[in-house]
Amino acid sequence: MAKAIGIVEFVSIARGIYTADQMIKASEVDIVTAGSSCPGKYIAIVHGDVAAVKESIEIGERVAEDYYVDSMIIPNVSPExxxxxxxxxxxxxxxxxxxxxxxxxxxxxxxxxxxxxxxxxxxxxxxxxxxxxxxxxxxxxxxxxxxxxxxxxxxxxxxxxxxxxxxxxxxxxxxxxxxxxx
Structure with a gap:
């Protein structure tokens, strides 16, 4: 089971999709969910071991550039x-x-x-x-x-x-x- 979860939120759907691809290509994480959200934002949520999630989120923050809204990582996340x-x-x-x-x-x-x-x-x-x-x-x-x-x-x-x-x-x-x- 995954030990950590991370999320990156974007103001651009196009940049969000592009960045989500970069996040999962660069690190051994799986996508929990990735998609558009209101009002015209995009979120990418990944899970895996703590180090992989941390690396993926750092890549997401960097690649997002000016389209970055927020991000976070929860190590030892509740499996529920x-x-x-x-x-x-x-x-x-x-x-x-x-x-x-x-x-x-x-x-x-x-x-x-x-x-x-x-x-x-x-x-x-x-x-x-x-x-x-x-x-x-x-x-x-x-x-x-x-x-x-x-x-x-x-x-x-x-x-x-x-x-x-x-x-x-x-x-x-x-x-x-x-x-x-x-």
Whole structure:
């Protein structure tokens, strides 16, 4: 399993595609996802061992030139993050639901990793920029106490960067809402 994840965000779709190609050719990484996001940006997310991800992200930052927006690397990333990005999570059961929303894709990935590591919660979905104006959000479930602790861990990261939109906790979600979340 991958030990690290990295992301580079671009303001040019064309440069983003070109750079993503350079990132994976130069380093032993795999793409988690690469594609356009609102509003007209491009993201490339890679994973692999820490050294390879670091090398790939450095290449991405350099090749991006003036089209660079943001980047980050998470060594020892929570393995639950990958299925959440891909939208293939299926929690055993839905308890309390936590929702965190960020103005930044990279910040939301950092916050989601912290959320998953803070307490015993399960990912539902990590939505990155598409169809939501370039913002990102993360939904997850667990006991009320675990969701509260996880929200605090995620908020700390997003507030520190000044990119938190909102965070909410639903202690006992309606079954009809749960159907929409899954």
């Amino acid at each position: 993050l990958f299925p959440a990005i891909s939208g293939v999570t299926m929690p055993e059961r839905i308890q309390a639901v936590g929702i965190m929303e960020s103005f930044s894709i990279a910040t939301m990935i950092l916050a989601a990793d912290a959320i998953l590591k803070a307490a015993n919660v399960q990912a539902i979905e990590l939505r990155l920029g598409n169809g939501i104006g370039g913002k990102a959000f993360f939904t997850f479930t667990g006991s009320v106490a675990a969701v509260e602790a996880s929200i605090e861990a995620g908020k700390e990261i997003a507030e520190e960067k000044g990119l938190l939109v909102n965070a909410e906790i639903i202690p006992s979600p309606s079954d009809r809402l749960i159907q929409c979340l899954l």
